[in-house]
Amino acid sequence: MILNEVKEILEAEVIIGSDNLKIEVKIGCAADSMSDILAFAKPGALLLTGLTNLQVVYTSEISDIKAICFVRGKKPDEKVIKLAKSKNLPMLMTHLPMFESCGRLYANGLIGIGYLDIKKKNG
Amino acid sequence: MAEDKKYTKIQELTYELKVENVMTKKVVTVSPQKTIYKLRNILHTKRISGTPVVDKGKLIGIISIEDFMKCLAKGEINIPIEERMTKKVRTLYADEPLVHAVRKFDEYGFGRFPVIERGKGKLVGIITKGDIIKGLLKKLEIDYHKEEIHRYRASHIFEDIVADRTTLTFHYNVVGEDFNRAGESASGLKRTLSRLGIQPDSVRRAAIAAYEAEMNIVVFTEGGKLTVSVETHRIKIEASDSGPGIPDIEQAMQPGFSTAPERIRELGFGAGMGLLNIKNCADKMNLTSKVGKGTHLEAIIYLNQR
Known part of the structure; x- marks a missing residue:
């Protein structure tokens, strides 16, 4: 799914990366705990989170997250935006809550980590 | 084949x-x-x-x-x-x-x-x-080219150094309780390891382990050091501090066990998964600690040699 579709499905606002909306996110990942992101996110994922601090940018970089969408209308401050810009990490913001954001994306075909694990198990 | x-x-x-x-x-x-x-x-x-x-x-x-x-x-x-x-x-x-x-x-x-x-x-x-x-040919060429550059860089640095055994060591100072900088060291390490041409999966595992270790130093101590040494066959990550120490290591390794205060949890840390994450990313992990003296963590990731 390309970022522009994510934007439309979640009625999201683009914080950074308006010229980068054609990039593709292959998988969705939603978490409010950094360790969960580090443990479970797959490279190339879109991260949905309510966390807006600097560490969310570092965590995304370390976990090879392709783009972030903040949920529940949370917007990071300038410091965070500046860091994300330097790392070329697109960021969106939606007013939808986490559950609904996930539901809409999943219903529109964005797969989750479970799908990959099941696929692996079944060969 | x-x-x-x-x-x-x-x-x-x-x-x-x-x-x-x-x-x-x-x-x-x-x-x-x-x-x-x-x-x-x-x-x-x-x-x-x-x-x-x-x-x-x-x-x-x-x-x-x-x-x-x-x-x-x-x-x-x-x-x-x-x-x-x-x-x-x-x-x-x-x-x-x-x-x-x-x-x-x-x-x-x-x-x-x-x-x-x-x-x-x-x-x-x-x-x-x-x-x-x-x-298809164009895409194959691009992928091949990228792979070549990586390989060139990786072999380049280790092959140009004449020694029986070569170790590259990177030092990072981690400041305690400074959330404006927490994550910088692991971020720098990730970039460095990628530039060395180490395989993405190994880079990722090392970066995650280093990041969790860095966060532990920031959250629980007044500061410490992250030392990473790279040889052709492995990456060794060492995190040491002179902080409060861990009274019961076995308990600290339990998933979900955490002593982090609420304000740390609000930042998205302290869910009690950090040490477990390090263990899962590393091929070998060793943790020693003395209350009042400090903690020393060592994590090793073996690299597939070509």
């Missing part, structure tokens, strides 16, 4: 690439009122063997050199294209995976498919078998 592998790589690419990535975007089109005679000139000067017929921006048909030859045989050279074109046009969507295009070429045996934008029906390109081959 090698051939098997290449086959699957190409297959993989046909799923990864989209029609729009390989199609020709500058499409030569003809209007339906033009004569078959004029079509001859277009096919000849543009060196193409078929072209979509477009009327007021809408794709209404397709006409090929075969249609032209049939007309020639019957002497129908001055009739308009619209009377001899194929009206039921098979098309592909720009965002379809390339594998769909491959299947359609097989199924219909056509020489080309017009490509249209999903939803809008606008003609945005044309795709031939030649485009598919060119697109």
Whole structure:
């Protein structure tokens, strides 16, 4: 799914990366705990989170997250935006809550980590 | 074996690439009122063997050199294209995976498919078998090139140093309770390891382990050091501090066990998964701690040698 579709499905606002909306996110990942992101996110994922601090940018970089969408209308401050810009990490913001954001994306075909694990198990 | 592998790589690419990535975007089109005679000139000067017929921006048909030859045989050279074109046009969507295009070429045996934008029906390109081959070769070359650069860099630095054993060591100072900088060290380490040409999966595992270790130092201590040493066969990450120490290591390793205060949890840390994450990322992990003295963590990630 390309970022522009994510934007439309979640009625999201683009914080950074308006010229980068054609990039593709292959998988969705939603978490409010950094360790969960580090443990479970797959490279190339879109991260949905309510966390807006600097560490969310570092965590995304370390976990090879392709783009972030903040949920529940949370917007990071300038410091965070500046860091994300330097790392070329697109960021969106939606007013939808986490559950609904996930539901809409999943219903529109964005797969989750479970799908990959099941696929692996079944060969 | 090698051939098997290449086959699957190409297959993989046909799923990864989209029609729009390989199609020709500058499409030569003809209007339906033009004569078959004029079509001859277009096919000849543009060196193409078929072209979509477009009327007021809408794709209404397709006409090929075969249609032209049939007309020639019957002497129908001055009739308009619209009377001899194929009206039921098979098309592909720009965002379809390339594998769909491959299947359609097989199924219909056509020489080309017009490509249209999903939803809008606008003609945005044309795709031939030649485009598919060119697109795949280009992508293979890019991937190959990237891989080559990585390999060159990796071997370069270790091979240029003449020694029986070479170790590159990176030091990072981690400041306690400074959330403006927490994450910087692991971020820097990740970039460094990537530049050394270490495989992405190993880089990722090392970066995650280093990041969790860095966060532990920031959250629980007044500061410490992160030391990472790289040899051709392994990455060793050491995190040490002179902080409060861990009274019960076994308990600290339990998933979900945490002594982090609420304000740390609000930042998204302190869920009690950090040490476990390190253990899962590392091939070997060792943790020693003395209350009041400090903690020393060592995590090793073995690298696949080429």
